Amino acid sequence: MNQTDYLKARFEQLQQEEPGGNLAAVRSKAFSAFERMGIPTVRNEEWKYTRISGLFNKEYTLAADIAALSSNDLTTYQLPAHEEANVLVFVNGIFAEQHSVIRSAGISIQLLELAAKNEYAPIVAAHFDHSSSYVNDGINALNTALLHGGIFVHVAKNKVIEHPVYIYHISDARNTPVLAQPRSLVYLSENTQLQLAETYITIGGSGSFTNQVMEVVVEKDAQLSYYKIQNDSADASQVNTTHIRQTGTSVVNVVTISLNGGIVRNNLHAVMEASHAEAHLYGLYFQQGNSHIDNHTVVDNVVPHCQSNELYKGILDNNATGVFNGKIFVRKDAQKTNAFQSNKNVLLSDAASVNTKPQLEIYADDVKCSHGCTVGSLDEEGLFYLQSRGIPYKAAIALLLQGFAMDILEKIRLEPIRAYVTELIAQRLTAESI
Amino acid sequence: MLLRIHNLQAGIEEKEILKGINLEIQPGEVHAIMGPNGSGKSTLASVLAGRQDYNVTGGSVTFNGKDLLELSPEARAAEGLFLSFQYPVEIPGLSTTNFIKTAVNEVRKYRGEEPLDAVAFLKMMKEKMALMEMDQAMLSRSLNEGFSGGEKKRNEIFQMAMLQPKLAILDETDSGLDIDAIRIVANGVNKLRSKDNAVLVITHYQRLLDYLVPDVIHVLYNGRIVKTGTKELALELEEKGYDFIKNEVNSL
Ligand SMILES: Nc1ncnc2c1ncn2[C@@H]1O[C@H](COP(=O)(O)OP(=O)(O)O)[C@@H](O)[C@H]1O
Ligand SMILES: [Mg+2]
Numbered sequence: 001m002n003q004t005d006y007l008k009a010r011f012e013q014l015q016q017e018e019p020g021g022n023l024a025a026v027r028s029k030a031f032s033a034f035e036r037m038g039i040p041t042v043r044n045e046e047w048k049y050t051r052i053s054g055l056f057n058k059e060y061t062l063a064a065d066i067a068a069l070s071s072n073d074l075t076t077y078q079l080p081a082h083e084e085a086n087v088l089v090f091v092n093g094i095f096a097e098q099h100s101v102i103r104s105a106g107i108s109i110q111l112l113e114l115a116a117k118n119e120y121a122p123i124v125a126a127h128f129d130h131s132s133s134y135v136n137d138g139i140n141a142l143n144t145a146l147l148h149g150g151i152f153v154h155v156a157k158n159k160v161i162e163h164p165v166y167i168y169h170i171s172d173a174r175n176t177p178v179l180a181q182p183r184s185l186v187y188l189s190e191n192t193q194l195q196l197a198e199t200y201i202t203i204g205g206s207g208s209f210t211n212q213v214m215e216v217v218v219e220k221d222a223q224l225s226y227y228k229i230q231n232d233s234a235d236a237s238q239v240n241t242t243h244i245r246q247t248g249t250s251v252v253n254v255v256t257i258s259l260n261g262g263i264v265r266n267n268l269h270a271v272m273e274a275s276h277a278e279a280h281l282y283g284l285y286f287q288q289g290n291s292h293i294d295n296h297t298v299v300d301n302v303v304p305h306c307q308s309n310e311l312y313k314g315i316l317d318n319n320a321t322g323v324f325n326g327k328i329f330v331r332k333d334a335q336k337t338n339a340f341q342s343n344k345n346v347l348l349s350d351a352a353s354v355n356t357k358p359q360l361e362i363y364a365d366d367v368k369c370s371h372g373c374t375v376g377s378l379d380e381e382g383l384f385y386l387q388s389r390g391i392p393y394k395a396a397i398a399l400l401l402q403g404f405a406m407d408i409l410e411k412i413r414l415e416p417i418r419a420y421v422t423e424l425i426a427q428r429l430t431a432e433s434i
Numbered sequence: 435m436l437l438r439i440h441n442l443q444a445g446i447e448e449k450e451i452l453k454g455i456n457l458e459i460q461p462g463e464v465h466a467i468m469g470p471n472g473s474g475k476s477t478l479a480s481v482l483a484g485r486q487d488y489n490v491t492g493g494s495v496t497f498n499g500k501d502l503l504e505l506s507p508e509a510r511a512a513e514g515l516f517l518s519f520q521y522p523v524e525i526p527g528l529s530t531t532n533f534i535k536t537a538v539n540e541v542r543k544y545r546g547e548e549p550l551d552a553v554a555f556l557k558m559m560k561e562k563m564a565l566m567e568m569d570q571a572m573l574s575r576s577l578n579e580g581f582s583g584g585e586k587k588r589n590e591i592f593q594m595a596m597l598q599p600k601l602a603i604l605d606e607t608d609s610g611l612d613i614d615a616i617r618i619v620a621n622g623v624n625k626l627r628s629k630d631n632a633v634l635v636i637t638h639y640q641r642l643l644d645y646l647v648p649d650v651i652h653v654l655y656n657g658r659i660v661k662t663g664t665k666e667l668a669l670e671l672e673e674k675g676y677d678f679i680k681n682e683v684n685s686l
Contacts, residue, residue, distance in 0.1 A: 379523075382523050382524075384523075385519065386525070386533070387507035387511070388507050388508075388510075389534075389537035390511035390512045390537050390540045390544065391508055391536055395540065399536065400525065403527030404526065406528070
């Protein structure tokens with residue numbers, strides 16, 4: 001069976017077994033969209049520098065059964081302070097309740113298929129699949145079409161969730177290549193606070209492809225901090241779509257750290273639908289080998305007086321390649337928008353490269369928007385300065401690069417996670433053979 | 435002999451900048467180098483510190499019995515050479531504290547010593563901070579980033595005080611400083627002085643020399659040391675400007 005037939009059979013099976021209320025119709029529409037558009041190729045302007053079609057030459061297995069993974073398999077991969085966190089585990093893209101723990105009052109978790117039918121149905125109906133209007137490709141549609149084992153996370157009104165929520169995505173590729181399609185809808189009610197930290201782990205050597213879609217709704221006076229750590233193996237690729245709607249005046253802080261993986265494409269959207277909303281989008285990528293990192297961001301200012309701040313910094317070594325594409329839309333009514341964007345890159349080898357492109361579409365006249373990008377090599381003056389104080393060449397490079405990364409790391413306000421990422425980078429720098 | 439420069443020639447790309455420098459410094463001495471802009475003073479300092487952009491095309495440099503030109507910049511520092519940069523470099527994201535701690539411990543490692551423990555390091559840092567009239571806030575900021583000219587120069591001498599070099603080369607550390615800052619810098623340098631170490635100060639002004647009281651003054655012009663004298667030479671230069679030197683040289 002070829003890959004397309006395999007996916008189609010799976011779609012038809014799901015439609016029969018898990019109609020999921022209104023979701024059946026959404027899934028059906030999405031499958032048509034997938035059939036129409038297919039896996040994006042480099043002919044699609046949004047995918048010009050990121051070639052994922054080749055990944056689909058593999059015979060992936062979509063998980064139906066996730067029992068094979070034991071809790072023991074998981075302990076090795078725990079993030080620091082795991083014991084105090086709320087834990088959500090996805091195995092091969094499917095929510096694994098047996099591995100998950102909810103400690104905090106005020107959060108409830110359930111399968112999306114259920115939420116679509118119970119008291120949360122109106123929320124699901126209003127927000128599920130909102131991301132598809134911002135990405136025009138078959139890969140997003142594929143996630144929706146094959147929705148299975150996705151979750152709805154609800155934070156109840158006025159709840160400050162003190163314990164962070166750790167989300168683990170495990171791909172169990174010990175036997176076959178895995179196609180994982182995690183899906184979630186996270187809803188922060190009015191006056192809530194939530195901190196998320198998310199990480200990706202592929203076990204086994206058969207390779208994985210993760211096609212994730214996470215939709216988040218942030219209501220009035222809510223605060224979301226979201227830390228994504230991508231440090232999976234070189235044969236683990238992903239397309240990672242995070243679509244955030246700020247439906248109320250709220251603050252969103254997202255930090256995406258990409259340290260390893262095969263081909264990694266991130267779509268991060270902040271749709272600012274309420275005045276005085278604030279979005280802070282930060283990214284740090286440090287790639288080696290033949291890895292490829294692509295960050296596509298969208299900040300959509302729909303109403304007046306929103307503020308966004310975007311800073312992405314990258315270090316690329318060996319043959320690693322990077323892409324940054326930052327879209328800022330300022331709609332006609334979005335006067336007094338204040339949008340800042342910057343992308344800075346350091347290339348450590350001649351073979352490394354980056355394509356960076358700001359894309360501003362401004363339809364209001366009274367706005368402040370600024371953007372800038374730089375691509376350079378290591379600061380030779382700085383290097384000599386450090387060496388002249390007795391710091392050896394390699395250590396001096398490590399200090400310079402750590403310094404470069406610092407203002408992003410500082411944006412991680414969850415101390416154990418910041419320490420963890422800082423240490424990952426320090427280890428990488430010590431091992432670095434520049 | 436602490437430093438012996440013999441017929442040093444160096445340049446950048448095709449350009450010849452140093453055209454045969456001879457200079458000897460004994461422990462305990464203070465030497466000053468003066469001379470018009472573009473003469474090669476900073477080039478000399480950079481070549482001594484090990485900047486790779488410059489090609490040494492001839493001559494030799496012995497520092498503390500070792501062939502200096504064979505050593506990496508970090509080894510030169512660890513051997514006890516310090517350059518206070520004319521233009522200190524800004525390093526974003528690296529605090530002065532973290533930087534100097536790394537430097538101190540790397541130098542100790544080179545010498546086969548244990549790293550300083552946190553208490554000893556803090557004590558030393560507090561002492562040198564007080565000497566240079568710097569505060570903790572300044573040391574917590576990114577190295578030199580957004581520092582005023584005076585703050586950068588004070589930070590250079592602070593680093594010198596922390597590293598306690600055998601030879602400190604000060605490249606126009608006094609330029610652009612107000613009188614208070616010059617006094618602080620001079621104090622810092624004088625604190626370091628002992629019978630075992632030496633200072634090579636590059637300057638245009640008498641004011642710093644009033645504090646440091648050099649034993650020898652050299653005039654560098656067009657890549658050569660064209661005149662060497664006692665501290666009175668500096669007064670003469672201050673009074674007459676560099677023209678009389680230029681005329682003397684050019685009429686030869
Ligand atoms: N990195 C460089 N590239 C090109 N020319 C240089 C460089 N550094 C110095 N020079 C040239 O060498 C000469 C001496 O410069 P410098 O050593 O800075 O003089 P000083 O410090 O005495 O003012 C000048 O003509 C200067 O332009
Ligand atoms: Mg100079």
